[in-house]
Amino acid sequence: MDFGLPELIIILLIILLLFGGTRLPKLAHSLGKSIRDLREGFEGKESAAKNTPRKENENTASNPVSREDVTAENKESYSTATEKTESKNKV
Numbered sequence: 001m002d003f004g005l006p007e008l009i010i011i012l013l014i015i016l017l018l019f020g021g022t023r024l025p026k027l028a029h030s031l032g033k034s035i036r037d038l039r040e041g042f043e044g045k046e047s048a049a050k051n052t053p054r055k056e057n058e059n060t061a062s063n064p065v066s067r068e069d070v071t072a073e074n075k076e077s078y079s080t081a082t083e084k085t086e087s088k089n090k091v
Contacts, residue, residue, distance in 0.1 A: 019027060 016024060
């Protein structure tokens with residue numbers, strides 16, 4: 001579907017009739033400002049994403065967790081849970 005010059009002129013005349021000559025410049029100005037703000041927002045997010053370093057997880061290769069630490073934590077949590085369960089069963 002091709003839009004030629006006559007079609008564009010008709011569309012512009014309809015817009016002029018709908019909005020009037022006084023509101024048309026205000027609409028064009030607000031549309032331009034919205035597009036400009038949108039572009040700046042996208043550029044800001046892209047540059048922020050490129051410049052922001054990634055946060056490392058606590059359990060990365062730079063801070064490994066030993067198997068003994070994990071086992072000890074599991075034993076502590078298991079014994080605590082078992083004690084709670086046993087105390088509930090006694091009541």
